[in-house]
Amino acid sequence: MKKNAELRGRNLPTQIKPHRFQASVNAATLPQHWFADSAFLTHMLNTWTAIFPDAERYFVRWSKKALAEVKDPQIKKDIQGFIGQETMHATQHEKLWDILRAQGYNLDPVIWIVEKFAFDWLEKALPDKVNYALVAGLEHFTAMFGEIYFENKELMDQMHPEMCRLFEWHAAEEIEHKAVAYDQLMAIDDSYTLRTGVMNLALVGFYLITFGNTLYFMAQDRSLFKLKEWSTMFDVFFGKYDLARKSVLKFLEYYKPDFHPWDNENYHLAQNALAGYDAKAG
Template identity: 35%
Template sequence: MSTQTISKKKTLKPIDANSPTVRKMDFEGLENLPDHYIANNAFLTHTVNAYHILFPEGERFFIKSVKAYADQVKDPGLSSRVKSFIGQEVQHGKEHEKILEILKGQGRPIGIMERVYKWTAFSLLLPVFEFIFGKKLKLSVTAGLEHYTASMAEISIRHSFHDDAYGNMRSLLLWHACEEIEHKSVAYDVLQTVSNSYFLRVFGFFIASLMFWGYAISLQQWFLLADKKVGFRKYFQDMKSARRIGRILYPELFRAALLYFKRDFHPDQTGGYELANAALVTI
């Protein structure tokens, strides 16, 4: 562990959902990232690579969606949390963009992946949905996607999935996961401030589900097909090896998704803050 990493470990502020902290990070030692940096498993690595594609533009979408209604937030506490949410999402985007540059150096087709993702999601699908169902739908979709990212973060931390990652990739993924938990209720609370419509909430979550799973799976497979080091045998060997995580992650994530349909649901009900705090001090 480098001196800089040790320093960061000592100075990171604890998780506080009532007053999230913008933690500016600079993860070192990832320039020589292995091709398959999660347990030497292509299936797991390219699952994470798909998220590296999704996050930067996704974070910008989250920021715009929440910021569009920030002037309607009258509660000082929530207003402060919105500012922290925006700051955290900016930092997340920056760190994942650094990884994308490294992946480009590995010969991954990052450029075309980003163009296809940005055009289909943010120039086609979401504008069409917004035109039909109104501007608040973007905020609802954001709240739904935040529930997915926070739920996945909690599950991953609880089962130590990050420990399979190479070097400071573990720290990057863990830091992001902890902050997803810390700010998981912000977009939801803004949505409830501007509309308490149950239909809007669950319809936005339905669209979020289609986008979350659709892009994550298709980009993962795209990465695998473009990986010259993944042949027929390795593809199925690594897929079989990855099932140990899938058997835990997907059923728990499905149960977390079902919670969103409760009329009295709120993200704080799932907790996870102490879990995130314990994980943060290991970075």
């Protein structure tokens, strides 16, 4: 946890609270490959839509539990806001499951992996502190992707407009609450070994599920062996947009011994979007 003096005067969220948003994706008008006409990019985000609801409910379970353990009133307040935001994310992404099913995709294996294997059996088998560290580690990923979203708008604007709205809202709130699970973990146990050791596990699990299921979805719509798909993937991750290198650098920040999420002061990326949702909600 950063001392207040270190964070004073910086552009950080003053209050974390849900920003009202309703996804209104229409099954009849959503193209099958709704992100840059790319099966790979579409299915990477479809995979996140399939896994986010269970992962976010897992975050909420542990944050509710942390409220009894954490004493700092500001962190407790932030945790309440975090719970509100993650609960909404889970609901909005889950609404898309029926649309993906109607498009012919089988979501059941990936949902089973997260719902039963990860966030039931594994969660119960792991010590509490490992679960808190896992929440903080996974939240570093979502904060990274939130930042990548706003820093690569030219690419992200190639999503179908309604999906773009959903992912922009989610990305903005992930930036806004990026320090909450970290501060929560630091208040419970600030061990470097715990934080980074668990991050190593989170890294393997997150990428196995993300890329494994992306390939599974691609196989389902027979796009797995299309050269165009792999050349787009290469361009996005290793060429024009260079997302692989950018992600690795952002990821490695977490391993600095004195790391804090707000060392990277990027709240300004999300603020316009967040103000827009509040203005619409009145």
